[in-house]
Every structure is written in structure tokens, then in C-alpha cells.
Amino acid sequence: MQDLKSIQLYMLDMDGTIYNEDTLIPGALEFFKLLQAQGKQYVFMTNNSSKGKISYVEKLRRLGIDATEKHIASSVNATVMYLKERKPGAKLFLVGTESLKRELLDEGFEVVPLGYRGDDIDYVLLGFDTELNYEKVRGACFYVSRGYPYIATNCDLKCPVLDNKFIPDCGAIAKMIELATDRMPQFLGKPERTMVDAVSAEWNVPIDKIACVGDRLYTDIAVGINAGATSICVLTGEATPEEIDGSDQKPDYCFDSIKELYEALL
Numbered sequence: 001m002q003d004l005k006s007i008q009l010y011m012l013d014m015d016g017t018i019y020n021e022d023t024l025i026p027g028a029l030e031f032f033k034l035l036q037a038q039g040k041q042y043v044f045m046t047n048n049s050s051k052g053k054i055s056y057v058e059k060l061r062r063l064g065i066d067a068t069e070k071h072i073a074s075s076v077n078a079t080v081m082y083l084k085e086r087k088p089g090a091k092l093f094l095v096g097t098e099s100l101k102r103e104l105l106d107e108g109f110e111v112v113p114l115g116y117r118g119d120d121i122d123y124v125l126l127g128f129d130t131e132l133n134y135e136k137v138r139g140a141c142f143y144v145s146r147g148y149p150y151i152a153t154n155c156d157l158k159c160p161v162l163d164n165k166f167i168p169d170c171g172a173i174a175k176m177i178e179l180a181t182d183r184m185p186q187f188l189g190k191p192e193r194t195m196v197d198a199v200s201a202e203w204n205v206p207i208d209k210i211a212c213v214g215d216r217l218y219t220d221i222a223v224g225i226n227a228g229a230t231s232i233c234v235l236t237g238e239a240t241p242e243e244i245d246g247s248d249q250k251p252d253y254c255f256d257s258i259k260e261l262y263e264a265l266l
């Protein structure tokens with residue numbers, strides 16, 4: 001745990017941390033202005049691999065926050081880093097959206113057609129596929145049940161939508177495939193430390209000068225703990241003081257909201 005004032009880069013969760021759906025949480029704008037004035041950096045982290053970075057940039061700008069694609073760290077970054085370290089240009093069987101496919105092609109990977117059954121693929125890659133169909137599930141099961149390396153962008157079981165309701169996220173799709181194949185993938189987004197490592201390398205900031213800020217203990221706080229970064233919980237989303245008391249994933253700092261974090265940095 002570091003003194004907050006020594007933190008150089010904040011990695012922030014978005015929903016429940018800086019906004020709720022389309023409403024900024026009070027103090028968020030002041031927080032980012034203060035970081036800019038103090039010469040500190042910020043990056044937004046998301047486990048959602050179904051949407052391209054530009055959709056986050058547009059939303060943040062609409063809410064008045066300065067952001068470019070460089071400011072978005074998604075589970076796709078972590079996945080790309082993982083694959084590049086092991087097999088640049090890997091041949092992938094993908095269960096994912098068209099936007100994820102484009103990102104992978106841009107990074108030099110090969111994505112085989114859905115009907116492909118050749119024995120030379122390197123990985124089955126599962127994302128939060130909001131364009132899922134049975135052809136993709138069938139192909140994934142073909143390779144997964146034959147023991148091919150199997151990775152997934154994020155472990156989240158459910159994704160919040162309007163009115164506090166949920167839809168199945170990447171982890172839920174993995175559960176469905178597990179029922180048919182008895183295998184689960186290796187997950188790469190939060191809480192795996194890969195996302196923090198990727199940001200540390202890209203921004204050239206050492207891990208001990210990075211803080212992870214979020215409202216969920218098992219992803220936002222756990223990723224900070226797993227990476228050896230400072231972890232900061234805000235109580236404007238999922239986590240409650242009771243949950244923190246009962247958890248072994250204790251944040252280094254806890255604030256009622258980003259406003260109190262902002263005030264601590266003044």
C-alpha cells in the first residue's frame with residue numbers, strides 16, 4: 001500500500017465507480033481535473049470484450065471526461081498481451097463479436113472461419129459474445145473437448161443492463177460450454193493481473209505507482225491485489241461495508257465515493 005499522493009496512475013472501473021449508467025457520480029469531473037492539474041494519469045479498465053474502445057471514449061466525452069482510445073484498457077488488451085507473449089500471429093477459433101475479431105486481426109492474429117475443423121489452431125478464444133450463435137458454440141466445443149488451449153477474455157457471469165437486470169456475460173457462456181466439455185477456460189481480464197501489467201508497460205509507470213479503483217471486490221479490488229498495486233474501493237456500486245468486512249479481498253483504501261477520493265488528493 002502506497003501513500004495516495006505518491007500514486008502516478010489511476011486505473012478506474014467505470015460503471016458504479018465514475019458513473020451509474022448515464023449519470024456521472026458527483027466528484028468524478030473534479031477528480032479527473034485534479035489529476036490533470038497534478039500531472040497524473042488515468043486509464044479506464046473494462047472487462048467487456050463485446051464493444052470497441054471507441055464506444056467508451058464517446059461515452060466518457062459525452063459525460064465531459066477527457067479520454068482517447070489510449071485511455072481504455074480492456075480485457076482485450078490483456079488477451080492480446082497474453083497471446084503475443086506466447087504465440088504472435090496465433091491461429092484462433094473465436095467465439096466473440098465482430099469488433100473483437102477486427103481488433104485481433106489488427107494485432108496480427110488469424111481467426112479461422114466458423115466451419116473450420118483443421119487440427120492446426122493454437123487457441124480457442126472466448127469473449128463476451130453478444131452476437132453468439134450455435135455455430136460458434138459447436139465449433140468451440142469441437143476444439144475444447146479435444147484439449148486445445150482455451151482462454152477467455154473475462155470471468156464475469158453477468159453483465160448489468162437497464163433497471164438492475166442482467167444478461168449472460170463471458171463467464172456464463174463458458175459455463176454453458178463447460179456443461180458439454182467438462183472444461184473451463186483460463187480467464188484473462190480482471191482479476192488477473194495481466195491487465196495491470198499491460199497498462200504498466202504501455203504507460204511506463206511501475207506497478208507500485210498504480211492504484212486500481214472500483215466498486216467490485218472480486219474484480220476491481222482483486223486485480224489491484226493480484227498485481228501488487230494499491231487498491232481503492234468506492235461504495236457507489238456493488239460493494240458494501242459489510243461485504244468488505246467479510247471478505248479476504250480487502251482494499252487498501254475505501255471511500256464513500258470518488259468525491260471523497262478527490263478530497264483526499266487535494
Ligand SMILES: [Mg+2]
Pocket residue numbers: 013014015016017214215216237
Ligand atoms: Mg463497476
